[in-house]
Every structure is written in structure tokens, then in C-alpha cells.
Amino acid sequence: MNEPLAVLLRPTKTSEIIGQKHLVGENKILSNMVKNKRIFSMILYGKPGIGKTTIALAIVNELGLRYRSLNAVINNKKDFDIVVEEAKMYKGLVVIMDEIHRLNKDKQDLLLPYLESGLIILIGLTSSNPYHAINPAIRSRCQIYELKELENEDIIEGIKKAVKSKILPNIKIDKKSIEAIATISGGDLRSAYNLLEVCYYSTNDGKITLDTIKNTNSKPVFYHDKNEDGHYDVISAFQKSIRGSDVNAALHYLARLIEAGDLDIIYRRMSVIAYEDIGLANPSIGPKVDACIHACERLGMPEARIPLGTMVVEMALSPKSNSAHIALDLALQDIREGRSGKVPDHIKTNNPNYKYPHDYPNSFVKQQYLPDLLKNKEYYNPKTTSKYERSLKEVYDNIKKLNN
Numbered sequence: 001m002n003e004p005l006a007v008l009l010r011p012t013k014t015s016e017i018i019g020q021k022h023l024v025g026e027n028k029i030l031s032n033m034v035k036n037k038r039i040f041s042m043i044l045y046g047k048p049g050i051g052k053t054t055i056a057l058a059i060v061n062e063l064g065l066r067y068r069s070l071n072a073v074i075n076n077k078k079d080f081d082i083v084v085e086e087a088k089m090y091k092g093l094v095v096i097m098d099e100i101h102r103l104n105k106d107k108q109d110l111l112l113p114y115l116e117s118g119l120i121i122l123i124g125l126t127s128s129n130p131y132h133a134i135n136p137a138i139r140s141r142c143q144i145y146e147l148k149e150l151e152n153e154d155i156i157e158g159i160k161k162a163v164k165s166k167i168l169p170n171i172k173i174d175k176k177s178i179e180a181i182a183t184i185s186g187g188d189l190r191s192a193y194n195l196l197e198v199c200y201y202s203t204n205d206g207k208i209t210l211d212t213i214k215n216t217n218s219k220p221v222f223y224h225d226k227n228e229d230g231h232y233d234v235i236s237a238f239q240k241s242i243r244g245s246d247v248n249a250a251l252h253y254l255a256r257l258i259e260a261g262d263l264d265i266i267y268r269r270m271s272v273i274a275y276e277d278i279g280l281a282n283p284s285i286g287p288k289v290d291a292c293i294h295a296c297e298r299l300g301m302p303e304a305r306i307p308l309g310t311m312v313v314e315m316a317l318s319p320k321s322n323s324a325h326i327a328l329d330l331a332l333q334d335i336r337e338g339r340s341g342k343v344p345d346h347i348k349t350n351n352p353n354y355k356y357p358h359d360y361p362n363s364f365v366k367q368q369y370l371p372d373l374l375k376n377k378e379y380y381n382p383k384t385t386s387k388y389e390r391s392l393k394e395v396y397d398n399i400k401k402l403n404n
Contacts, residue, residue: 006193008167009158010054012061018161018189019154020051020147029145030055034062041115043100043124043134046147048300049188052125055147056096059123067094072103080107087119100124101133108135115141127300149264150189155182158189159196168200173208180213186261186301234260239269243277247316254312258305266308267293273315281321281386288314319386327379334374341371366403 011017014024014034023030033039039059044052060067068083087093095111097103100122114120115138122142126133130144159178163171173196181199185192199208199216234256241249257266270293274286292311296304334340346353347369355365368375382393 004194005162005167005197006190009162009165009193011058014055014058014062017051017054017058018158019150020055022148023145024055030059034059037063039063039121040143041122041141042143042145043126043130043139044145044147045126045128045130047149047187048127049190050147050150051189052147056123056125060094065094066090067096069096072097072099072107077106077110080110084110084114087114092119094121094123096123096125098125101126101128101130103138108138112137149187152182155185155187155189155192159192162193162196168197168206170206171200171208172206177208177210177213180210183260184217235265235269239273242273242312242316243320245316245320247313250312250316251309254308258308263296263304270311270315276325277320277322278315278318279321279324280389280392281319281383283388285315285318321383321385321389323381323383323389327381330379339373341373343371344368364402
């Protein structure tokens with residue numbers, strides 16, 4: 001059976017790796033380790049298809065180190081025993097371990113003494129956050145390096161490298177088709193190579209077009225360039241649809257962003273909307289969005305679409321208020337335009353004239369907090385779109401009466 005294109009193109013040196021320049025670029029940590037011919041146990045974590053295995057193999061191949069590959073789930077304790085014996089026989093061994101976050105206690109207990117002594121150098125690979133998912137006993141013996149998500153430009157570089165390699169003889173592909181494959185891959189170079197290879201072998205003449213990709217790929221071709229206005233128009237439409245309480249439009253634009261593989265911008269935009277557009281009308285929405293994002297990061301696609309859809313429906317149909325951030329913007333405007341003034345003496349540090357509110361009925365006492373220049377200034381103008389903010393308005397109005 002022929003090896004996949006992704007395997008045939010796998011770099012044998014760290015300098016050949018696409019992306020991850022913060023680790024394998026010139027004078028960066030892993031490049032310098034290889035240059036100095038000394039590596040340490042480490043954990044590489046990041047999304048699938050961004051180069052964890054590639055970096056591990058490039059390091060051991062470039063240094064000519066003896067290594068064995070294990071999977072924390074698939075390989076049993078007997079396999080681990082064999083690796084330990086091999087390490088003893090050769091007085092050292094690198095173990096590249098996939099899915100290290102799923103390593104059970106028996107296997108951990110077996111490996112730990114040899115990690116401690118340096119007989120085994122571990123390169124653990126995981127798509128989970130090691131600070132949460134990996135046992136501290138393993139984690140404390142390893143350096144931890146995060147791999148960044150590959151940009152479209154990185155994927156395009158990889159596809160061009162594949163075309164130039166002549167592994168696929170007489171392949172012909174235009175710029176738009178390369179960009180479409182890069183977009184569909186969603187930052188996964190392995191996925192891009194696989195799609196390129198399938199497209200190539202689905203043609204009679206090796207010519208890949210957008211139609212070839214559409215007919216080959218089970219996922220619809222949804223192409224837009226992150227540097228083009230259309231991309232930002234979709235993001236803008238997504239937020240404005242939620243702000244305008246149009247749940248169907250919000251779901252439509254969410255679907256477009258999901259198909260474009262742009263999960264990070266979805267997460268950021270949802271976080272902004274939670275506080276900019278919903279705010280005090282439903283203050284529980286912020287923590288809910290954070291929980292949704294956390295669930296999505298743990299699940300990955302396609303399952304991540306489920307919490308995303310649930311959250312966007314709730315956000316679109318939630319009551320809306322921008323009163324808090326508008327109030328802060330008005331305060332910032334005063335500061336930036338030179339309207340501030342001195343802090344009143346009685347609320348300065350350790351001033352004996354300060355009245356401690358908790359010593360008074362209902363934990364309230366009348367005293368001035370704003371500088372004299374702004375003592376009657378009101379920034380906050382509550383909205384009444386929700387029961388919660390109406391209750392805040394009631395408290396706010398009562399405080400103003402007590403201060404008069």
C-alpha cells in the first residue's frame with residue numbers, strides 16, 4: 001500500500017517544518033536544542049494536524065536518536081515494559097507518545113523512574129491542554145510547548161511544496177483551488193494534503209479545479225480570504241444579527257463562520273457580544289459563553305457546533321443592554337479630555353474622616369466620592385429591558401434620593 005502524501009512530505013529536519021516558527025525558527029528553543037545536540041523530556045500540545053508528530057520525528061531524525069512510538073491508549077503495559085527494557089539495553093531511548101493525556105496510572109508509575117533518571121526522554125503529544133489534562137507527576141518532569149494554529153498562508157505553503165515535490169506527477173492546480181483547499185482544511189495541514197491527494201487521483205489528467213474540489217470533498221467549499229472585506233462583513237453581520245435579536249440570521253452567519261473554519265473569531269465575537277450587547281440585561285450570559293467556549297475547545301469539531309448553536313440561540317433571544325459599557329465610555333471621555341480633578345480627601349488612604357458604609361444602616365451613608373469637578377456627574381443610565389436591570393435601576397434611584 002502506498003504511503004499517504006502527508007507521510008511522504010514529512011520533514012526530516014526542524015528547519016523544514018512549516019509554521020511553528022516560535023519553536024523551530026532561527027534561534028528558537030527547539031532549533032537550539034537540536035543545534036546543541038541535547039533534548040529534554042517535553043510535551044507538545046495543540047490542535048490536530050498542526051505538526052506535533054512532525055516536530056517530534058524531525059528532532060529524533062535530525063539528531064540520529066533511537067526512538068519508539070507509543071500510544072497511551074492503544075499500547076498496553078506489556079508494550080511499555082518492552083520499551084523500558086530497550087531503553088536499558090541501549091542506555092537511553094526517546095519515547096514519542098501520542099495521546100499522553102490518556103496515560104493511566106499503571107503506565108505512569110512504570111515510566112516515572114526512568115524519566116527521573118533520564119534513561120527515557122519523553123516527547124508527549126496531545127490535543128488537550130496539558131495543564132488540565134496531564135498528571136502533574138508527568139507534567140513536572142517535562143517542558144511544555146504549545147503549537148500555534150497554522151495560518152492559511154502556512155497551509156498554502158505546504159500545498160505548494162507538495163505540488164513542487166513531483167510526488168503527484170503532472171499535477172496542475174490554480175491559485176484559487178490552492179486557497180480553497182487551505183480554507184477547507186481549517187488549519188490542518190494533514191487534512192490539506194489528504195484532500196489534495198484525493199482530488200489528484202479523482203481526475204484523469206491531474207488538473208485540480210474548484211469543481212474538482214466540490215465533487216471530491218464531502219464538506220462544501222466555502223472560500224473567503226481573511227484579508228478581504230467579505231470576511232469582516234460576515235463577522236459584522238453575525239454580531240448585528242444577535243444584537244438585533246434575529247435568531248435565524250445569527251445561526252446563518254454562525255454556520256458560515258463555522259464552514260470557514262474560523263472558530264477563534266466566533267469565540268472572540270461571542271465574548272464581545274455577551275458584554276457589549278447583552279450586558280446587564282442578562283449578566284449570566286458572560287460566564288455561559290466562557291463555558292460554551294471551554295466545551296467547544298474540549299470537544300473539537302464537528303461536536304463543537306452543538307454548544308455553539310445552543311449559545312447563539314440564547315444570545316439572540318436574550319434581552320439586550322449596552323448601558324454599562326456606554327457609562328464607562330463616558331467616564332473615559334472625561335478622563336481623556338482632562339476632566340478629572342482631585343480625589344476627595346476623606347476617601348484617600350487612611351483618612352480618619354472616611355465613613356465606613358458597613359457601620360451604618362443598610363450599609364449606606366451619604367458622602368461624596370467623585371472629585372469636586374464631577375460631583376454631580378451621572379454616567380450610568382440604566383435600561384429597563386430586563387427584570388435584572390430594572391432591579392438595579394430601582395437601587396440606583398433610591399441611592400440618588402438618599403444623596404439629595
